[in-house]
Amino acid sequence: MKKIFIIILLVLTADGFAQTVYSSNNSCGIVRYFSMTNVAEAVWNQPNDSTGELHFYDQKSQVSCLVSVGINPLAEPVYIGSSDLFSEVKIDLKSQSALRLTIKEKQNSEPFFLTLPATPTSIAVPVDYKCFSAVRHIAFETEEGRDSVSMTIEHMYPVPAANTPKADSLWFIKAICSMYEGLPVDAVYPDDMIKNFDISYIQDYTSMYESGEAEIDEFISNWEIYDEVSVLFQKNGLLGFVSAGYEYTGGAHGLYGSVNYTYDSQSGKLLTxxxxxxxxxxxxxxxxxxxxxxxxxxxxxxxxxxxxxxxxxxxxxxxxxxxxxxxxxxxxxxxxxxxxxxxxxxxxxxxxxxxxxxxxxxxxxxxxx
The missing domain is CATH 3.90.640.20 (Heat-shock cognate protein, ATPase)
Incomplete structure (x- = not known):
């Protein structure tokens, strides 16, 4: 994955140093939508360079299936998998404007072919996932020599894919930002959300361990925080997404949780x-x-x-x-x-x-x- 930029901040202390390493805007997944009215819908989800998933929904029979495949990033984007509905599914993504499927319902049956055009961005915005990280290292002197502890923060956020029309990009970002309360009108998504999140945790971590407020322990002093927003669905003006996270900030175990949201473009609000x-x-x-x-x-x-x-x-x-x-x-x-x-x-x-x-x-x- 390409790293757009990395920033290293170094602060000298009396007994050593503190360093924060940032990386930003790393590509870490895509979601693409395809559909044909009254026939089928399909969502291609590729979270990394080695795996992909096709979520297929047959509108006529109202049944769905999941096809998982392995990916060779050096080969052309044509993959073969299977599901509980189909013995074999060939997924052809060579064209950005359409998904071509070759499907065998049973092992020895004749294949049938289905081409689903890319869903208009006014209905489903294609998504690119961007990853960000911040790693805070604090070094200190011990009787045995220099040691260090660290806090790692990782984020994953969805953004509209390149070349998405501005109006469609804006409503998508407005929908995601609707989960934040008191957001300034000039806030930049997702940079400002990540910046505020990281500053808060880095300040807490630094003040605790550099001031001596908390005793440094090689096990409980290494914090981990993971924060992600994922799109669940886009359908008929509805956008479903989930904000999930994990954090370990000392203690017996970490805590994890998630909050799900459904945004309605017709009413312009999150649904209850x-x-x-x-x-x-x-x-x-x-x-x-x-x-x-x-x-x-x-x-x-x-x-x-x-x-x-x-x-x-x-x-x-x-x-x-x-x-x-x-x-x-x-x-x-x-x-x-x-x-x-x-x-x-x-x-x-x-x-x-x-x-x-x-x-x-x-x-x-x-x-x-």
Whole structure:
């Protein structure tokens, strides 16, 4: 991956030195969209130079599949994989304007061919991922000699691909920036978000260990922070994305979590449950969530969730949700409803179980189209 620029800042201290190394705007993935009305949709996700994924959705039969392939960056972009729907799929990405698929449903069946044009950028903005990092080293003298500790911060953010029309780029950036509160009108995405994030952590880390406020330990003094924003979907004026992160700043273990967002270009805002369900939806949705959780855990209706380690007996709906063409998923981060050992918990409910609270012509119907 090409590094646009690297900055090294060096600060001398009484007992050694502190150094921060920055790298910025490294290419670290792409997402491209292809579609044909009433036929199929496809999303090509290439997170690195060695792997790629094709998410394929058949609009006629309303079924989807995932085709994962290995990539040779030195060869032409033609890949062969398989899925639970197809015995073999040949993915031809030589043209930027169209995706060409050669599909065998069964091993010995005759292939059929499908060409999907690139989705217009007014419907789905092609995405490039950019990675940034900052590494803070603090060196110090010990009885055995010089030693050091470090803090590593890594970011990944989506940006509109090159040559995306300005109007489409602006609405995409506006959608992503909608998750930030109190953002200055002249803020530059994603540079200013990263700068403010890094400055805060670097100041805290430096003040703790250079001032002697915290004792340096070779195990717990090496901090790690990872921050990423990923696009989940673009469909009918809706943009789904997730902000996820991990941080280890000392202690027994690190913490991780994610927050999901859905931005509606029609209303120009982030959606809440109140925007996607009818009024007084709460009790029906809560029942569906708890029924699904018990089904996932194979629990009897009268079993206590506390016996399974949960903090609550009734799980309430969270605004941390993910939409798809067929279902809504509620995401609970560690410690929200269960201990760290339980990990994050996802509860997915098919729209077919929520028909009575889905309004006609609303957001969910736009996802299902």
């Amino acid at each position: 449950l109140e925007d996607i369900f009818v009024i007084n939806y709460e009790s029906i949705l809560e029942t569906a969530i708890n029924d699904q959780l018990r089904s996932d855990l194979n629990l009897a209706p009268d079993a206590l969730l506390s016996d399974e380690g949960f903090f609550v007996e009734v799980v309430t709906a969270t605004q941390n949700f993910i939409l798809s063409e067929t279902s809504i998923t509620f995401h609970y981060n560690v410690y929200e409803i269960a201990p760290y050992a339980a990990g994050s918990i996802d509860i997915t409910i098919p729209y077919s179980d929520l028909k009575s609270i889905i309004p006609a012509g609303g957001v969910i119907e736009r996802m299902m189209e």
